[in-house]
Amino acid sequence: xxxxxxxxxxxxxxxxxxxxxxxxxxxxxxxxxxxxxxxSFYLRARCKVCFLGLVQSFSHYSxxxxxxxxxxxxxxxxxxxxxxxxxxxxxxxxIPQETTTGSQAMDFLRDPxxxxxxxxxxxxxxxxxxxxxxxxxxxxxxxxxxxxxxxVLLSLGVSAGAALDFSHYCRATVCSQLQGNIVMLVRCxxxxxxxxxxxxxxxxxxxxxxxxxxxxxxxxxxxxxYCRDIHGQVCVYVDANFLIQTEHIRDTDLLxxxxxxFS
Amino acid sequence: xxxxxxxxxxTGAVLIIQDSCSYSGQHLLKSxxxxxxxxxxxxxxxxxxxxxxxxxxxxxxxxxxEELTHLLKQTSHPKPVTLVIDSLxxxxxxxxxxxxxxxxxxxxxGGAVRAVIGLLHADMHQRGTVGSVCHLATSxxxxxxxxxxxxxxxxxxxxxxxxxVTQDEEIFSxxxxxxxxxxxxxxxxGRRQTEPEEQQMDPTANLTFxxxxxxxxxxxxxxxxLPFVFSKEKKTALLQSGPGSGRIxxxxxANDDYDQEDPDDDLDV
Numbered sequence: 001x002x003x004x005x006x007x008x009x010x011x012x013x014x015x016x017x018x019x020x021x022x023x024x025x026x027x028x029x030x031x032x033x034x035x036x037x038x039x040s041f042y043l044r045a046r047c048k049v050c051f052l053g054l055v056q057s058f059s060h061y062s063x064x065x066x067x068x069x070x071x072x073x074x075x076x077x078x079x080x081x082x083x084x085x086x087x088x089x090x091x092x093x094x095i096p097q098e099t100t101t102g103s104q105a106m107d108f109l110r111d112p113x114x115x116x117x118x119x120x121x122x123x124x125x126x127x128x129x130x131x132x133x134x135x136x137x138x139x140x141x142x143x144x145x146x147x148x149x150x151x152v153l154l155s156l157g158v159s160a161g162a163a164l165d166f167s168h169y170c171r172a173t174v175c176s177q178l179q180g181n182i183v184m185l186v187r188c189x190x191x192x193x194x195x196x197x198x199x200x201x202x203x204x205x206x207x208x209x210x211x212x213x214x215x216x217x218x219x220x221x222x223x224x225x226y227c228r229d230i231h232g233q234v235c236v237y238v239d240a241n242f243l244i245q246t247e248h249i250r251d252t253d254l255l256x257x258x259x260x261x262f263s
Numbered sequence: 264x265x266x267x268x269x270x271x272x273x274t275g276a277v278l279i280i281q282d283s284c285s286y287s288g289q290h291l292l293k294s295x296x297x298x299x300x301x302x303x304x305x306x307x308x309x310x311x312x313x314x315x316x317x318x319x320x321x322x323x324x325x326x327x328x329e330e331l332t333h334l335l336k337q338t339s340h341p342k343p344v345t346l347v348i349d350s351l352x353x354x355x356x357x358x359x360x361x362x363x364x365x366x367x368x369x370x371x372x373g374g375a376v377r378a379v380i381g382l383l384h385a386d387m388h389q390r391g392t393v394g395s396v397c398h399l400a401t402s403x404x405x406x407x408x409x410x411x412x413x414x415x416x417x418x419x420x421x422x423x424x425x426x427x428v429t430q431d432e433e434i435f436s437x438x439x440x441x442x443x444x445x446x447x448x449x450x451x452x453g454r455r456q457t458e459p460e461e462q463q464m465d466p467t468a469n470l471t472f473x474x475x476x477x478x479x480x481x482x483x484x485x486x487x488x489l490p491f492v493f494s495k496e497k498k499t500a501l502l503q504s505g506p507g508s509g510r511i512x513x514x515x516x517a518n519d520d521y522d523q524e525d526p527d528d529d530l531d532v
Contacts, residue, residue: 117315161356168353172309207386210284211352 005037005234009215013045018142018179021171023213025186025206029232031219035148036061038183040068043075047180048140050126052119052147054086080140082126112157116166124173127180142180145170149185150209151202160200164208171212184209264419264431265445268402269298276378277371279351279400281385281393286408286415289349290437292382296347297441326354327366335375346370350382351396360392367399409434414446 006012024034039061042049053061061083062072075081089106105122108114127143153163167184174180186209188202210216218235268278278295282288325331335344348354354363370376385393385405397403405418419431434446467474476484488494493501522528 120315164356169315176309204387207284207384211287211350211384211387 005034006041011041013041016045016181018181019175020181020215021175021213022181022183023186023209023216024183024219025188025209025216026219027188029219029221031185031187031217032148034217034219034234035146035183035185036064036068039072039146040065040070042144042146042181043070043072043080046080046141047144048080048082048127048142049075049144049146050082050084050123052084052086052123052145054084054152055148057087058083058085084122108153108158109156112162113159115162116153116158120166120169120173123170127174127178143174143178144180145174145182147182147184149187151185151187151205154202154205160202160205160208163205164212167209167212184213264421264429265404265417265433265435265443268404268419268421269295269443276402277367277400278378278380278402278404279397280380280382281397281403281405282382283384283386283407286406288382288384288404288406290441291404291406291415291417291443292347292349292380294437294441294443295380324358326358326363331366331370332375344376345378345380346376348379348381350384352382352384352387355383355388355392355396360395364395364399367396371399371401 009016011017022038024031024038039049039051043065051061058072065072072081072083076083084105086106090109093106093109104118107118108116123145127145150163150167154160167182170182174182186202186206188206216235219232220235221232280288280291280295282291325334331346335346351363367379367381370379381396381400383393383396400422402419402421407416407418409415414434414436417433417435419433421429421431423429431448433448435443436446437443
């Protein structure tokens, strides 16, 4: 966990702002370390976490979280973590077998034009509490939705508008209704293009999500170029107003060194 | 002009607040809402705008004059209301721009709605779409981040019914209770251009050493002849050897004729 980042955001596992939509974005860089940070942060805060892992397998996140001191397998068994393994589910849709039931969440792979309504319904059923106390079921804190990442949906054929609708619905349910938090990762390639808004690519999606979110963490390389010790910078924007410029990320501050590769 | 617009809009007015990713117009919209609070009713299309959960009070596809009038009549308000749309960009994403413009134009003509205030994210749409929607509006406020932290710049274009267009640019800041304070006004764009020049820092201002010249020093400096600047007299004096100085006689020697590219002097080029 990054204590400096926590102090900048004024958040500890014991007290953090609820109802926040945090957008993590990167450009020609890798911001997934922030997703690992937030995953371990919210699990430590005893929140009910719904994780949409669309780009990596469960074991990948599990291995990294182990180094951060949190066991994902245990959290999943206890019911604190609901993990959608996008890669596995997509396989069951692309190669259907009789024995696989699976959730309908990844149905958009069959027909991307349909939109992400099923995925939203999966999220909604995961984060809403089961209502009534069963014996032995622990009470978890506010629900948290983590998405890694949203831009991969674009490459799967989903339109950026559908992705924005999905994030809007998640925000309405998780943030406003249930007072939980959302952390979404958006990845952009290439330079910031001065396009007309007509190209519905990842840049347009980033703009749309920026309008929706309350906090943006933008990860990019250093503007001065490559540096051996400092891998990049994280710019923190609150409500689109510049809060703090940089948090330079050095190798020694991180517990995950091998996963962390800035180019 | 910003305070006038906040005080109240005329009948048939359409006000569009244009914002971008660098500065959100949501706060200004909330200021308008709080300023006009006695004439507003809240309709939530937030939770279910596309009908996904079948629990929606109002979906985005219902944005047309008939449905809106029907919805507004349900509130049983005697006076015509001010309609605030947060945000128009949402509607423009799902409905075609001509349909939205048509609805706005019909709303502008009056009836159940006295005035319309809408928030538009300018960087989410094509310039043509933004231009068409703003053309319908009687006033357009474009917000952008200002130089200081909590200040923002608002460019206001107002069209009166007689066709007169007034433009203004103001710097404002919004406090916690959504009240807007106009910090300063800049009425001409030209004036703004001279301001940066005046504000340019004088680099010789705060130095720890002295780089200014006193009068005597300046005189001495101008009198000084630089060593390698040749005046005509100096040139001729140097070129012609004076009396008594030695003369140099030179006869070309074979050893002096060393060609770098042909050291043995045997190339037949």
